[in-house]
Amino acid sequence: MSVFLDFEEPIADLFEQLEKAEKTASKGKVDMTETIEGLKKQIELTQKEVYKDLTPWQKVQTSRHPERPYALGYISALTNDNFIELHGDRNVKDDKAMVGGFGDIDGRSVMFIGQQKGINTKLRQFRNFGMPNPEGYRKALRLMKLAEKFNKPVVCLIDTPGAYPGLEAEERGQGEAIARNLMEMAQLKVPVICIVIGEGASGGALGIGVGDRVLMLENTWYSVISPESCSSILWRSWEHKEKAASALNLTADLMLKNKLIDGIIQEPSGGAHSNYDQMFAIVKREIMKHLEELDRIEPEERITQRIDKFCAMGYSEE
Amino acid sequence: MSWFKRAKSGVQTPTKDKKETPEGLWYKCRSCKHVMPSEDHSGNLWVCENCGFHERIGSIEYFRILFDDNKFTELNRNLSSGDPLKFEDTKKYTDRLNSSQKKTGLVDAIRTASGKIEGNQVVIGCMDFNFIGGSMGSVVGEKIARAIDYSLKKKVPFIMISKSGGARMMEAAFSLMQMAKTSAKLSLLAKAGIPYISLLTDPTTGGVTASYAMLGDLNIAEPGALIGFAGPRVVKETIGKDLPEGFQTSEFLLEHGFLDYIVERKELKSNLAKLLKLLKN
Ligand SMILES: [Zn+2]
Numbered sequence: 001m002s003v004f005l006d007f008e009e010p011i012a013d014l015f016e017q018l019e020k021a022e023k024t025a026s027k028g029k030v031d032m033t034e035t036i037e038g039l040k041k042q043i044e045l046t047q048k049e050v051y052k053d054l055t056p057w058q059k060v061q062t063s064r065h066p067e068r069p070y071a072l073g074y075i076s077a078l079t080n081d082n083f084i085e086l087h088g089d090r091n092v093k094d095d096k097a098m099v100g101g102f103g104d105i106d107g108r109s110v111m112f113i114g115q116q117k118g119i120n121t122k123l124r125q126f127r128n129f130g131m132p133n134p135e136g137y138r139k140a141l142r143l144m145k146l147a148e149k150f151n152k153p154v155v156c157l158i159d160t161p162g163a164y165p166g167l168e169a170e171e172r173g174q175g176e177a178i179a180r181n182l183m184e185m186a187q188l189k190v191p192v193i194c195i196v197i198g199e200g201a202s203g204g205a206l207g208i209g210v211g212d213r214v215l216m217l218e219n220t221w222y223s224v225i226s227p228e229s230c231s232s233i234l235w236r237s238w239e240h241k242e243k244a245a246s247a248l249n250l251t252a253d254l255m256l257k258n259k260l261i262d263g264i265i266q267e268p269s270g271g272a273h274s275n276y277d278q279m280f281a282i283v284k285r286e287i288m289k290h291l292e293e294l295d296r297i298e299p300e301e302r303i304t305q306r307i308d309k310f311c312a313m314g315y316s317e318e
Numbered sequence: 319m320s321w322f323k324r325a326k327s328g329v330q331t332p333t334k335d336k337k338e339t340p341e342g343l344w345y346k347c348r349s350c351k352h353v354m355p356s357e358d359h360s361g362n363l364w365v366c367e368n369c370g371f372h373e374r375i376g377s378i379e380y381f382r383i384l385f386d387d388n389k390f391t392e393l394n395r396n397l398s399s400g401d402p403l404k405f406e407d408t409k410k411y412t413d414r415l416n417s418s419q420k421k422t423g424l425v426d427a428i429r430t431a432s433g434k435i436e437g438n439q440v441v442i443g444c445m446d447f448n449f450i451g452g453s454m455g456s457v458v459g460e461k462i463a464r465a466i467d468y469s470l471k472k473k474v475p476f477i478m479i480s481k482s483g484g485a486r487m488m489e490a491a492f493s494l495m496q497m498a499k500t501s502a503k504l505s506l507l508a509k510a511g512i513p514y515i516s517l518l519t520d521p522t523t524g525g526v527t528a529s530y531a532m533l534g535d536l537n538i539a540e541p542g543a544l545i546g547f548a549g550p551r552v553v554k555e556t557i558g559k560d561l562p563e564g565f566q567t568s569e570f571l572l573e574h575g576f577l578d579y580i581v582e583r584k585e586l587k588s589n590l591a592k593l594l595k596l597l598k599n
Contacts, residue, residue, distance in 0.1 A: 163528075165548030165556050170566060173576050175527030175547035182501035183533055187509070202485075202494060203528040203547070210498050224485045224494040224525070234407035234487060248490040249403050258402065260491045307502040311463055313495040314456030315402040318394075 005061050011050060011270065014043045047270030054219065056245040059252075060227055062219040063198045067273040069280070070130075071114030071157040072099055074197065077280035078287070079103035083112070086146075089138035092172060097128040097164070098136030098208075100143040102152070106288060111147035113140045113208055114157030117198070130199075131164035134177035137207045141181050144188055153191040153291055156208040161226065163204030178207040185210035186307050191294035193287060195265065196220045196252075197272070212306050213290045214260075216252035217283075218267040222260075223250035260313055347371050363583045372540050372583055374520055376422075377429040377444035380479055384442060384587050390433030393441075394464050398425050399457045403490055411488040414450060422448045426457040427482070430465040432474070436591035438598070441469045444479040447521075453486035454526055459496025462530060466503040475513040475594060480531040483549075484524020497529035504533050513597045515590070518545050518568070518577070536578045536593070539568040540586075545576075 004012040018039045025032035054062065062068075075083055083103035087094040100113035115132060118124035132140075140156075147154045163174055185192060185208075194211035200222030216222055225233075227245035232238050249255070252264040265286050268275035294302060345359040346352070349371035359366070363383060364373040382388045398415075405411040419425065427449035432441045443465045445452045462478065469476040485493040507514050516534030518527075520543035527547050531537075539545060546553070546566040554561055564570050571577045581589045 163547065165552045167553055167557050167561070167565070170546050170548065170553060171574050173532070173574065176532040176576055178528040178547070179497075179501060179530070179532040182498050182529055183505045183508070186498070186502035186505045203497060203525050206494060206497060207528075210502070223491045224489075225487055230487055240407075244407075247403065247405055247407065250490065255491060258492065260495055307506065310495060310498040310502050313499055314460050314492055315400045315489070316456045316460050317398050317400045318396055 003066050005058070005065060007054070007058050007061075008050060010046050011043060014039055014046055018043065044269060047274060051219070051267075051269060051271060055242070056221070056248075056251050056254075057227065057242040059219045060199075060221050060245050060250070062271050062273075063221050065271065065273045068198055069272055069276055070119065071112075071116045071159060071197065073276070074157055074280060074283060075099075075101075075103055075112045075114070077276070078105050078284050079112075086143060087139075089135040089142055091138060092135045095128075095133050095136030095139055096126055097130050097132040097160070098140055100140060102147075105284065108291070109150075109152045110287075110291075111143055111152050111154045112157065113143055113154065114197075115160040115204075115208070117159060128164060130160045131162055132160065132204065132207070133164050133166070133169045134172040134174045137163075137174075137177035137181050140208050141184055144185065144192075148188055148190050151190060153193070153294070154188065154211075155287055156192070156194040156211065158194060158196045158200050158205045158209055158222075159198035160201055160204045161199050162201040163207065178203050181207045182210055186310070187303060189299040189303070191291060191302065192306070193290050193294070195283065195286075196222050196261075197283075199226075201226055210306070210310065212294050212302055213262045215263045215265050215286065215290075216255060216261050217265045217272060218252055219271050220252060221245075221250040222252075222255055223248045262309075345373075348373065365583050370541065370582070372520065372542060374447055374481065376446040376448055376481075377424075377479075380444045381429070381431060381433075381442070383583070384435055384477075384590065385431070385433040386436065390431040390442075393430045393432060393468060394461055395429075396425065397457050397461055397464075399455055399489070401488075402456075402492060403488075405488040405490070407488075414488065418449050422446065424449050426461075427452045427454070427486075428458045428461050430461045430468075432468060432472070435587060435594060438591060438594040439472070439474045440477055440594065441465050441472070441474055442477045442479065445481045445526075447481045447483075450486060452482035452526075453484065453493070454482055454496055455486035455489040455493045456496060458482075458486075459493075459499050462496075462500045463503045466500075466507055469512055470507060470510055473510075473512060475515065475597065476507060477515045477517065477590065478530055478534070479517045479519060480522045480526050481519045482522060482524070482526040482531075484526055494525065497525050500530045501533060504530060508535075513594075515593065517581075517586075518571075519543050521545070523547065523549055532576065534578075537576060538589075539571065539577050539580050541568055541580050541582060543568045545571050 085101040117130035118127040192211035196216040227241040230244040231240040268278040347366040350369040352368035430443040518539040
């Protein structure tokens with residue numbers, strides 16, 4: 001790891017010590033084995049400690065950690081690169097912020113779809129920071145329909161700071177594109193699993209988020225607005241993002257408590273970015289488990305359950 | 319007698335039924351500044367006689383304009399918002415709700431009702447922008463869902479009049495999920511082959527545009543309405559330059575293929591009646 005969040009400072013210090021110890025060891029004059037082992041253990045303990053009680057805002061920070069795995073990282077690991085990426089909405093263009101394609105997961109074909117962020121400055125631009133345009137949502141829908149045609153389940157990996165609020169996005173009907181997906185996803189005949197792997201910002205996230213199972217990784221957020229925008233609108237200043245993050249109840253545990261998602265996926269003790277292999281293994285296991293459950297339900301019944309679930313969401317009084 | 323005159327005569331009901339503009343006796347057009355007696359303005363369905371500007375009106379006015387003899391049965395009238403998150407910014411959400419209820423006399427930002435348009439049975443949902451910016455929270459979603467259930471049960475067309483700044487932030491993800499909920503319900507209506515007409519009025523933005531407002535079998539709009547996903551200020555900040563003239567207006571959306579047509583308020587009832595008959599016969 002090379003990038004540390006402010007609250008990860010104790011972990012960063014230990015990594016620095018570890019680096020020094022390893023450098024000394026590489027010179028071969030002193031036996032550092034014990035020190036290195038001790039530091040590694042201490043790192044693990046400190047990660048556990050730091051990540052035990054993250055505040056909602058710290059979870060938002062973690063969800064945006066630049067070294068966090070993104071959609072294509074998951075897809076490539078889950079399928080052992082047995083994956084064919086498919087492009088384009090057959091209409092306007094290929095949206096680089098939304099990726100998808102057929103992949104093999106333990107001998108089973110799955111349609112993977114996800115918002116994709118870039119892994120470096122250049123790619124972040126190329127991926128439009130994970131903010132899809134309407135053609136991204138239309139590409140996603142095309143791929144879902146393709147999956148339905150060949151009776152393959154759909155797995156959506158949600159990670160977006162929002163649908164792109166640009167001029168051309170408006171011209172090409174950003175609202176219509178998302179709305180269409182919500183309605184069509186409700187009626188998909190194949191199993192749909194949606195996992196928030198990073199940021200779940202509003203309609204841009206929900207646009208690929210109507211599933212039989214909606215799961216959130218432990219350190220992600222999902223809400224109607226980002227804490228920063230919420231702060232600037234309701235408090236008229238960007239200063240109150242921490243307060244807004246708490247007020248929005250946007251963390252996985254609170255989303256589950258409010259019955260707005262179906263489950264939480266645990267992350268490695270130092271967050272998804274601290275141990276990719278472990279994170280990918282956990283996500284794979286979860287996908288397989290839920291697919292098995294969903295396989296046992298008849299398509300029409302699955303659709304009914306899916307719709308009923310979303311229709312039960314809300315809180316009103318009579 | 320044309321429906322227009324009937325609507326006009328409806329205005330001559332006792333004053334307590336009237337939803338007068340805040341200016342009292344006189345109305346000053348927000349667009350061309352033309353001043354006219356409020357009575358004439360409401361008689362003209364709150365459209366400026368000089369420039370045709372369509373003033374924002376609420377469910378009381380739309381129901382009066384659309385339902386035959388202003389007769390209708392309101393559905394789930396008493397459904398009201400809770401405060402599941404105990405949300406508080408500079409104000410408590412419950413205080414916002416209470417003061418909005420007092421100010422507007424409404425329970426939340428939508429009313430739903432069943433009645434007739436020139437003899438055609440319909441269910442209409444109509445949003446009220448006066449109520450916390452017409453924001454969509456659990457009550458708006460639930461009332462729309464139940465209105466659609468009613469349409470399904472009675473096999474009558476559903477008309478939704480949208481007027482909203484988007485999802486209600488104070489209900490966070492509860493309000494977000496109303497987008498999925500209403501869209502899922504609409505999928506059932508579509509499957510049953512029951513018409514859904516979406517009327518977009520000024521303004522329709524955010525999560526409302528990204529769900530039921532854009533999902534009509536027919537999407538129609540009043541002239542000059544602001545319609546978009548992102549608000550114009552956000553788009554302007556994103557692109558870092560001024561927005562083109564007429565951006566995100568009804569006319570802009572019609573041009574880009576997202577509306578079936580634009581209808582003036584004075585034609586609204588007769589147009590919907592014509593359309594309903596064409597869909598039925
Ligand atoms: Zn005027």
